[in-house]
Amino acid sequence: MEFGVRWSAARWYVMVPVVAVGVLAATWGREPPTGVMALVGCCLAGAVLAAVHHAEVIAHRVGEPFGSLALALAVTVIEVALIVTLMADSGGKGATLARDTVFAALMITCNGIVGLSLLVGTLKRRVAVFNAEGTGAALATVATLAGLSLVLPTFTTSTPGPRFSSAQLVFAALAALVLYGLFVATQTVRHRSYFLPLTSTGEVVGAEGHVEPPTARAARASLALLGLALVAVVGLAKVTSPTIERGVAGAGLPQSVVGVVIALLVLLPETIAAVRAARRDRIQTSLNLALGSAMASIGLTIPAVAVASLWLKGPLVLGLGATHTVLLALTVTVGTLTVVPGRATLLQSGVHLSLLAAYIELALSP
Numbered sequence: 001m002e003f004g005v006r007w008s009a010a011r012w013y014v015m016v017p018v019v020a021v022g023v024l025a026a027t028w029g030r031e032p033p034t035g036v037m038a039l040v041g042c043c044l045a046g047a048v049l050a051a052v053h054h055a056e057v058i059a060h061r062v063g064e065p066f067g068s069l070a071l072a073l074a075v076t077v078i079e080v081a082l083i084v085t086l087m088a089d090s091g092g093k094g095a096t097l098a099r100d101t102v103f104a105a106l107m108i109t110c111n112g113i114v115g116l117s118l119l120v121g122t123l124k125r126r127v128a129v130f131n132a133e134g135t136g137a138a139l140a141t142v143a144t145l146a147g148l149s150l151v152l153p154t155f156t157t158s159t160p161g162p163r164f165s166s167a168q169l170v171f172a173a174l175a176a177l178v179l180y181g182l183f184v185a186t187q188t189v190r191h192r193s194y195f196l197p198l199t200s201t202g203e204v205v206g207a208e209g210h211v212e213p214p215t216a217r218a219a220r221a222s223l224a225l226l227g228l229a230l231v232a233v234v235g236l237a238k239v240t241s242p243t244i245e246r247g248v249a250g251a252g253l254p255q256s257v258v259g260v261v262i263a264l265l266v267l268l269p270e271t272i273a274a275v276r277a278a279r280r281d282r283i284q285t286s287l288n289l290a291l292g293s294a295m296a297s298i299g300l301t302i303p304a305v306a307v308a309s310l311w312l313k314g315p316l317v318l319g320l321g322a323t324h325t326v327l328l329a330l331t332v333t334v335g336t337l338t339v340v341p342g343r344a345t346l347l348q349s350g351v352h353l354s355l356l357a358a359y360i361e362l363a364l365s366p
Contacts, residue, residue: 013053017225018234020047027239039241041347044236044265044310051229051269052276054222059285061219066188069292070223070311074346076296076356079105080304081267085314087305095317099150100203100256102297103324104263106146107359109294110139110331113274114338115352117286122346130284132342134187134194138291139339141183143332144164145298148172151328153319169316180299185263187292196286197277220244230269236266237352253364260363267293283344 020043027040058070079101087097121128139244149172158165163171187195205357214222241262271290279283302318309316320328334355 002064004205006283013050014221014225016043016046016050017054017228019043019045020226020236024232024235024239026215028235030239031242032239037240040128040236041083043169043183044233047229047232047236048268048272048276051226051233052272054229055269055273056276057214057222058219058226059215060223062153069184069228072289072292072296074226075234075266075270075301076293078298079234080301083334084304084308085333087308095315097259098301098316099318100259100344101263101321102301102318103150103328104260105267105297106294107327107331107356108263108267109297110142110289110335111352111356112291113361114270114287115349116271116277116337117274117283117290118227118338118344118349118352119346120275121283121286122344122349124279124282126345128278128283128341129195129198129199130287131196132150132339134191134284135287135291135339135342136280136336137182137186137191137194138287138295139332139335141179142291142294142298145176145179145302146328147296147333148175149298149302150318152315152324153326154321155319161315161317162321163315163317169306170311173303173316176299176302180295184296187288195284195288196292197282220301222300234266237262254366256366257363260360323362327355327362331355 023040023043027036032040055070055074059066060072076100083098083101112281118128119365153164153168154162156168241258244258244261247255248261250265270293274286274289276281307315334348334351337346338352
């Protein structure tokens with residue numbers, strides 16, 4: 001009976017990404033009726049769960065921090081492709097799309113995923129323990145990338161408005177790539193131990209106990225299925241975006257809410273994976289996912305839109321407004337105070353989640 005259950009689950013995780021991509025191909029570029037949209041929603045949810053499963057298989061095979069890096073990088077690459085596609089489709093109306101999407105991802109990862117992970121970890125074990133050296137390095141990189149890419153354009157004077165000049169945009173893109181590449185080298189080669197999960201007693205977790213890692217063949221299959229699942233997640237999020245836009249407009253909400261909803265959908269795989277890791281007392285893995293996703297979102301999106309701006313029509317607005325700049329400053333300050341001790345309690349989770357709630361409230365009512 002147990003073998004039958006495992007076999008059924010294995011088939012489910014294989015079939016769902018394939019079916020979801022098929023539904024994506026059938027609905028791409030169209031506005032499906034309500035009944036079909038319900039099917040699209042079910043496929044989207046299934047693709048999210050399948051993506052998390054295959055990411056965990058890969059993580060178990062390659063170990064930390066490579067597993068977290070693989071999921072964050074895969075999601076972000078497809079997310080960047082979606083942003084550029086939407087900017088191209090919107091013509092000159094997508095000037096702020098990259099900024100709004102990146103900032104939404106930043107707030108969701110640094111406050112939402114971090115807050116949820118700490119909440120799960122502290123409810124189960126009272127104190128969440130992680131490596132301050134690695135997490136602090138990640139947060140410092142995120143803060144620098146956000147400051148250079150999203151805050152500075154508001155204060156530059158070479159170009160009217162919160163925009164970079166061409167030379168400044170090239171510098172920001174190169175700086176983002178260099179910083180992201182330097183961090184990846186630090187995380188995976190020079191100081192890998194800083195990013196390994198710790199137990200509640202502060203001991204490094206080198207392996208998942210007695211559980212045998214998957215074979216190389218199984219890991220390769222999961223890598224391919226992870227790619228399919230993530231393509232389905234992001235693509236189906238785009239398919240559902242017109243329905244979301246109509247719902248937002250019908251409710252009388254600002255258009256920026258659409259970006260928040262789509263960012264929430266796209267980041268679901270990482271959110272679920274981070275919460276699952278926190279339940280296993282792997283808070284460091286959760287923080288690797290959260291901060292790694294934030295870093296990849298900025299470090300890959302800015303260079304991509306810089307290149308895309310060569311042929312896209314209209315200006316590229318990257319500078320944050322005053323309200324979002326304050327939220328970013330609070331996020332960096334609170335994140336620093338959370339990271340420095342290497343231990344967090346329920347209070348820190350509440351602080352991060354309150355910042356996310358404030359961001360969503362201000363998105364609904366600017």
